[in-house]
Each structure stands twice: as structure tokens, then as C-alpha cells.
Amino acid sequence: MRRYIVDMDAPAADLAHRLVEAIRPLGRCIVAYSGGVDSAVVAYAAHAALGDGALAITGSSASLASGELDGAIRIAQAIGIQHETLATDELADPQYLRNAPDRCFHCKTELYSKLEQEATRRGIEFILNGANVDDLGDFRPGMKAASQHRVRSPLADCGLDKNAVRALAKHWGIEIWDKPATPCLSSRLAYGVAVSPERLSMIDQAEAALRTLGFGNLRVRLHENDLARLELSLADLARMADAQLRSDVAAELRRIGFRYVTLDLEGFRSGSFQQLVPMEELTRFSQPSRA
Structure with a gap:
């Protein structure tokens, strides 16, 4: 082509x-x-x-x-x-x-x-x-x-x-023309934390619960020891100043199975785990630019 x-x-x-x-x-x-x-x-x-x-x-x-x-x-x-x-x-x-x-x-x-x-x-x-x-x-x-x-x-x-x-x-009238990217659930796991159906389910449930609470573009990143790192939009970060909302979020994620619930102060960023990829891996799997 x-x-x-x-x-x-x-x-x-x-x-x-x-x-x-x-x-x-x-x-x-x-x-x-x-x-x-x-x-x-x-x-x-x-x-x-x-x-x-x-x-x-x-x-x-x-x-x-x-x-x-x-x-x-x-x-x-x-x-x-x-x-x-x-x-x-x-x-x-x-x-x-x-x-x-x-x-x-x-x-x-x-x-x-x-x-x-x-x-x-x-x-x-x-x-x-x-x-x-x-x-x-x-x-x-x-x-x-x-x-x-x-x-x-x-x-x-x-x-x-x-x-x-x-x-x-x-x-073309495709209704999802402005839909945010939704990569697979495994992309929320920190590199080195093994993928399992149980962990994928925890992430899925947590993101669904946050959306029920009115949060929009977000990621629930799962780190070692079942630690959740929440990446939220800047507007939603401001909402988390509310003590009751923070308590509700933490309680819900602990109910799902997370042991620790943390908030990333830099907010939502697509592909944030890529900054942890070793240079040799970046070189191996990078695609040549057509610029």
C-alpha cells in the first residue's frame, strides 16, 4: 500500500x-x-x-x-x-x-x-x-x-x-469520535507484576466504581503489594480535596482487594509506565518515524 x-x-x-x-x-x-x-x-x-x-x-x-x-x-x-x-x-x-x-x-x-x-x-x-x-x-x-x-x-x-x-x-457520524483511548487492562499493571485474571478483575472493578462516582478519564495502576495508584484528570484531582470523597474511594478500592490506595499528583497520562522501560527495550520495539 x-x-x-x-x-x-x-x-x-x-x-x-x-x-x-x-x-x-x-x-x-x-x-x-x-x-x-x-x-x-x-x-x-x-x-x-x-x-x-x-x-x-x-x-x-x-x-x-x-x-x-x-x-x-x-x-x-x-x-x-x-x-x-x-x-x-x-x-x-x-x-x-x-x-x-x-x-x-x-x-x-x-x-x-x-x-x-x-x-x-x-x-x-x-x-x-x-x-x-x-x-x-x-x-x-x-x-x-x-x-x-x-x-x-x-x-x-x-x-x-x-x-x-x-x-x-x-x-462519518461515528458516535465515539471523541472517545478516550481504552487500552487493555493489563496495561495498568506495573511492569514485573504478573498478569492474572484476579488482578485484571480488580482493576476493572475499580475503574468502573470510580466512573460511578463521576470520574472521567482515568487509570487505576496496580503496583506490587496490591497498591493502587490513581491517575485522574486535573479537574478530578481537585475533587479529591474533599475528605469524604477520598474516604469513599479508598473504602471501595479496599473492598475490591487493594491494600493501599494512592493518588498520583501528576494526574492522568496515557502510557505512564513507558518512562520505566529500559533504553534497550525502547530501541528494540520503537517504530521508525515517517516524519
């Missing part, structure tokens, strides 16, 4: 046409579809280009946050693309469970291997993911896994960054 340098100020309709036409020659494809805005835009474009020749598949496992699968199904139905779920078994992989900085490599290897099997069974050559240009030149073990399978990244190949992707989603 040809790669483009894109004028991000171009009208969304022009970017939409470019993306759809880039996918059209593929004939048939499987979209690795998480239900996030990036993969939803790829699913929409693939359906527009290929109709029933496009199939969206969502990997389902204990690492998927509650409600995410239902949301993915709802958006796929709104788009009109054929959609299926596929059970993945990354929690059976000791390399994944040990939760080293390359954890995402093993998760995506499991996903793409199973998608390749599905593609082969159905006579489909191409698998599309939702990586955009902002995912390049960064620590992305999952992109390394994609490079070892027959996966294409049409958003990145068309030169689209996250802002352009959101503009496209809004242009």
Missing part, C-alpha cells in the same frame, strides 16, 4: 476519499477491530470500500475492560460491517503473564496469529489494524508483532494522525 504525506488541514471528505480508495484494491479484508475510534474508522472505510468483503473481528479475553465488547458490537452494527468475536488466549502465554515491557508483543502475536488463521480459512489475504502515524517512532511492541504477520495499517499508510482520525470519525 502506497504511503502518503497528508495535509492535515485538508477537508475530512478528502481524507475520507483517500482512505477508502487506498483500501478498495484489497478486495477482501479482516479488520482487527477493538471498538476504539481508530479501528472504527478503518472498519467504516473498509465497509465503504468493500461492502461484504470486509469483516471486523474483535479479540475477546479477560484483558478486555467490561463494556468494551458491547460497545464494539454496537458501533459495528451502526457502521453496517459484518462483525464477529474471536476468543484469544494470551493469558495462557507465560511470556505475556510475566508482564515485561514487551507484553504487548505477545498479546498482539496471539491476536494476529489467530486472525491469520481466520483469514487463511476464509481465503482472505489482508488484515488491517488501526495504527496511525502517531503510533510510529514510539515504543510499540504491538507494531513489531504486526510486522511479523500479514497486517497492514491503512491509517498510517495514508499519513493520518489521531486528530485526522477523529475528524474522519466525526465526519
Whole structure:
């Protein structure tokens, strides 16, 4: 697939046409579809280009946050693309469970291997993911896994960054155009703290409880000794000045199973554990920038 340098100020309709036409020659494809805005835009474009020749598949496992699968199904139905779920078994992989900085490599290897099997069974050559240009030149073990399978990244190949992707989603009326990123639950575990279904459930329950209390963009990071480090938006950090609210939050997280509940004064930051990744790992799994 040809790669483009894109004028991000171009009208969304022009970017939409470019993306759809880039996918059209593929004939048939499987979209690795998480239900996030990036993969939803790829699913929409693939359906527009290929109709029933496009199939969206969502990997389902204990690492998927509650409600995410239902949301993915709802958006796929709104788009009109054929959609299926596929059970993945990354929690059976000791390399994944040990939760080293390359954890995402093993998760995506499991996903793409199973998608390749599905593609082969159905006579489909191409698998599309939702990586955009902002995912390049960064620590992305999952992109390394994609490079070892027959996966294409049409958003990145068309030169689209996250802002352009959101503009496209809004242009196409995809309701989650402004949805915050929702990576898998394992990304909340500090590197070296083993992944387990019990810990993933604790994180999932804690984040759901905080949202019930009105907190928005957040992460519950789990460290050794069942310590919870809460990353909240700056507005929600200010709310935590209320002593009763702090007490309610701490009590709920202790009920879920956390022994310690702490508040990160720097607030929410996506991928905050990456600052702990050794330089050799950063070099090994970084993607070349196309700037």
C-alpha cells in the first residue's frame, strides 16, 4: 500500500476519499477491530470500500475492560460491517503473564496469529489494524508483532494522525469520535507484576466504581503489594480535596482487594509506565518515524 504525506488541514471528505480508495484494491479484508475510534474508522472505510468483503473481528479475553465488547458490537452494527468475536488466549502465554515491557508483543502475536488463521480459512489475504502515524517512532511492541504477520495499517499508510482520525470519525457520524483511548487492562499493571485474571478483575472493578462516582478519564495502576495508584484528570484531582470523597474511594478500592490506595499528583497520562522501560527495550520495539 502506497504511503502518503497528508495535509492535515485538508477537508475530512478528502481524507475520507483517500482512505477508502487506498483500501478498495484489497478486495477482501479482516479488520482487527477493538471498538476504539481508530479501528472504527478503518472498519467504516473498509465497509465503504468493500461492502461484504470486509469483516471486523474483535479479540475477546479477560484483558478486555467490561463494556468494551458491547460497545464494539454496537458501533459495528451502526457502521453496517459484518462483525464477529474471536476468543484469544494470551493469558495462557507465560511470556505475556510475566508482564515485561514487551507484553504487548505477545498479546498482539496471539491476536494476529489467530486472525491469520481466520483469514487463511476464509481465503482472505489482508488484515488491517488501526495504527496511525502517531503510533510510529514510539515504543510499540504491538507494531513489531504486526510486522511479523500479514497486517497492514491503512491509517498510517495514508499519513493520518489521531486528530485526522477523529475528524474522519466525526465526519462519518461515528458516535465515539471523541472517545478516550481504552487500552487493555493489563496495561495498568506495573511492569514485573504478573498478569492474572484476579488482578485484571480488580482493576476493572475499580475503574468502573470510580466512573460511578463521576470520574472521567482515568487509570487505576496496580503496583506490587496490591497498591493502587490513581491517575485522574486535573479537574478530578481537585475533587479529591474533599475528605469524604477520598474516604469513599479508598473504602471501595479496599473492598475490591487493594491494600493501599494512592493518588498520583501528576494526574492522568496515557502510557505512564513507558518512562520505566529500559533504553534497550525502547530501541528494540520503537517504530521508525515517517516524519
